[in-house]
Amino acid sequence: xxxxxxxxxxxxxxxxxxxxxxxxxxxxxxxxxxxxxxxxxxxxxxxxxxxxxxxxxxxxxxxxxxxxxxxxxxxxxxxxxxxxxxxxxxxxxxxxxxxxxxxxxxxxxxxxxxxxxxxxxxxxxxxxxxxxxxxxxxxxxxxxxxxxxxxxxxxxxxxxxxxxxxxxxxxxxxxxxxxxxxxxxxxxxxxxxxxxxxxxxxxxxxxxxxxxxxxxxxxxxxxxxxxxxxxxxxxxxxxxxxxxxxxxxxxxxxxxxxxxxxxxxxxxxxxxxxxxxxxxxxxxxxxxxxxxxxxxxxxxxxxxxxxxxxxxxxxxxxxxxxxxxxxxx
Amino acid sequence: xxxxxxxxxxxxxxxxxxxxxxxxxxxxxxxxxxxxxxxxxxxxxxxxxxxxxxxxxxxxxxxxxxxxxxxxxxxxxxxxxxxxxxxxxxxxxxxxxxxxxxxxxxxxxxxxxxxxxxxxxxxxxxxxxxxxxxxxxxxxxxxxxxxxxxxxxxxxxxxxxxxxxxxxxxxxxxxxxxxxxxxxxxxxxxxxxxxxxxxxxxxxxxxxxxxxxxxxxxxxxxxxxxxxxx
Numbered sequence: 001x002x003x004x005x006x007x008x009x010x011x012x013x014x015x016x017x018x019x020x021x022x023x024x025x026x027x028x029x030x031x032x033x034x035x036x037x038x039x040x041x042x043x044x045x046x047x048x049x050x051x052x053x054x055x056x057x058x059x060x061x062x063x064x065x066x067x068x069x070x071x072x073x074x075x076x077x078x079x080x081x082x083x084x085x086x087x088x089x090x091x092x093x094x095x096x097x098x099x100x101x102x103x104x105x106x107x108x109x110x111x112x113x114x115x116x117x118x119x120x121x122x123x124x125x126x127x128x129x130x131x132x133x134x135x136x137x138x139x140x141x142x143x144x145x146x147x148x149x150x151x152x153x154x155x156x157x158x159x160x161x162x163x164x165x166x167x168x169x170x171x172x173x174x175x176x177x178x179x180x181x182x183x184x185x186x187x188x189x190x191x192x193x194x195x196x197x198x199x200x201x202x203x204x205x206x207x208x209x210x211x212x213x214x215x216x217x218x219x220x221x222x223x224x225x226x227x228x229x230x231x232x233x234x235x236x237x238x239x240x241x242x243x244x245x246x247x248x249x250x251x252x253x254x255x256x257x258x259x260x261x262x263x264x265x266x267x268x269x270x271x272x273x274x275x276x277x278x279x280x281x282x283x284x285x286x287x288x289x290x291x292x293x294x295x296x297x298x299x300x301x302x303x304x305x306x307x308x309x310x311x312x313x314x315x316x317x318x319x320x321x322x323x324x325x326x327x328x329x
Numbered sequence: 330x331x332x333x334x335x336x337x338x339x340x341x342x343x344x345x346x347x348x349x350x351x352x353x354x355x356x357x358x359x360x361x362x363x364x365x366x367x368x369x370x371x372x373x374x375x376x377x378x379x380x381x382x383x384x385x386x387x388x389x390x391x392x393x394x395x396x397x398x399x400x401x402x403x404x405x406x407x408x409x410x411x412x413x414x415x416x417x418x419x420x421x422x423x424x425x426x427x428x429x430x431x432x433x434x435x436x437x438x439x440x441x442x443x444x445x446x447x448x449x450x451x452x453x454x455x456x457x458x459x460x461x462x463x464x465x466x467x468x469x470x471x472x473x474x475x476x477x478x479x480x481x482x483x484x485x486x487x488x489x490x491x492x493x494x495x496x497x498x499x500x501x502x503x504x505x506x507x508x509x510x511x512x513x514x515x516x517x518x519x520x521x522x523x524x525x526x527x528x529x530x531x532x533x534x535x536x537x538x539x540x541x542x543x544x545x546x547x548x549x550x551x552x553x554x555x556x557x558x559x
Contacts, residue, residue: 018533018558039532045528049490050491051491097528178508181506
């Protein structure tokens with residue numbers, strides 16, 4: 001992609017950022033969008049180079065990609081509860097050999113954690129996030145990269161904040177994860193079984209990567225949203241929470257009461273013991289702001305540490321400074 | 330590796346092959362590579378840490394190309410993989426002996442450079458492995474068929490663009506795993522680079538101005554894009 005390039009009517013208005021793929025903001029018919037260019041797969045062109053065998057292999061890759069990307073739009077109705085906070089693709093198309101995804105622009109009102117919100121506001125963020133994940137899990141789809149950068153906290157009405165879930169391009173259908181070398185995601189939020197899978201441990205197979213892998217990540221994510229920190233573990237001994245969990249050294253000490261118990265269960269090293277998303281949603285819906293407030297640490301115990309840096313921001317579908325910098329032709 | 334070890338973490342095992350046009354106009358790039366060679370490991374690790382990525386292993390290799398059709402005897406020069414930082418002295422010694430010279434006409438042998446880079450002895454065993462080919466040129470490229478039909482290419486080289494495409498795309502045939510591989514092209518916005526970035530998977534093209542030694546890019550930008558692509 002290039003600045004000012006027009007792709008299927010979308011005019012690129014920011015210099016593309018490079019992550020695994022390329023992303024940029026685009027304008028079409030007076031509205032702004034987030035556009036992602038996929039570097040793989042590439043659709044083989046008629047008369048193009050390559051042998052029949054390679055061409056056939058690439059066609060199969062493209063068919064699998066198109067199926068995976070159509071999966072969510074087929075299984076999730078836009079009118080479903082929580083669908084409004086799940087940032088699905090507006091459009092996925094191919095131009096020439098290259099695939100693109102276009103989605104709405106999501107602007108964060110608060111960066112990364114909700115410690116600045118009151119308990120009622122924080123509870124709404126947790127509930128809306130959980131309901132969005134519920135939609136994915138009901139469809140049998142695993143997000144695979146749940147982390148603070150992929151939950152955008154947005155003020156939708158004065159004083160009302162929701163969690164918008166983005167970036168599940170690298171998600172997968174339960175039981176069909178990518179090969180270990182293909183797994184992306186933020187290592188800091190990996191579940192134990194995902195970490196073992198990536199390490200190609202014989203203890204774990206593809207069948208062990210279920211929606212419960214997301215639930216571990218969600219436990220870490222919720223802990224971070226509420227405290228601006230990950231749960232306790234000895235960082236001299238273990239670099240990641242998943243490894244600490246495997247070694248029995250992950251502790252939820254900042255939270256109290258029922259919330260502590262729930263997050264502890266979400267962080268169980270055995271995925272079969274973790275609550276499912278429906279269970280979590282029911283708990284959150286039955287929890288009052290007052291119930292939440294007594295479970296949170298005092299303000300003085302919250303520090304603005306960042307378990308992962310600005311790394312994800314380049315990938316985040318946000319508008320850092322579009323206003324005032326964009327000019328209409 | 331024990332699960333009790335703090336080293337038991339999912340860092341990236343990164344192999345990078347720098348494919349460098351060493352014709353006369355490329356002096357700025359070659360000087361930049363020489364200047365940064367000794368600290369490449371630390372510089373890359375630092376940039377990656379800001380993206381929450383860590384390196385568990387880093388190896389680099391250089392394929393230096395000129396123009397087979399101008400002078401086939403000095404058209405290609407290759408190094409083995411150097412493990413960094415342990416072998417940074419040897420890597421530095423190799424790049425210091427690169428001299429920008431020759432090249433003849435404007436198209437150079439960039440496709441032959443790619444043909445030499447793709448079947449490198451890539452790391453196979455480590456998890457989270459990445460195989461990067463990073464090409465630097467300020468020129469277009471001769472069709473590979475010309476040098477091939479003149480019998481100028483080493484044995485085993487692809488004899489056509491189609492065969493080169495198969496080498497990149499063809500699964501394990503080039504030794505590169507599909508999701509592990511990345512091709513970053515710093516080259517003018519012309520053929521064949523434009524077509525390669527359009528058709529080849531896992532490929533990004535950063536267009537530069539022709540004939541100006543890639544002065545459009547700083548080393549920091551290139552390092553940042555390499556780290557982003559890992």
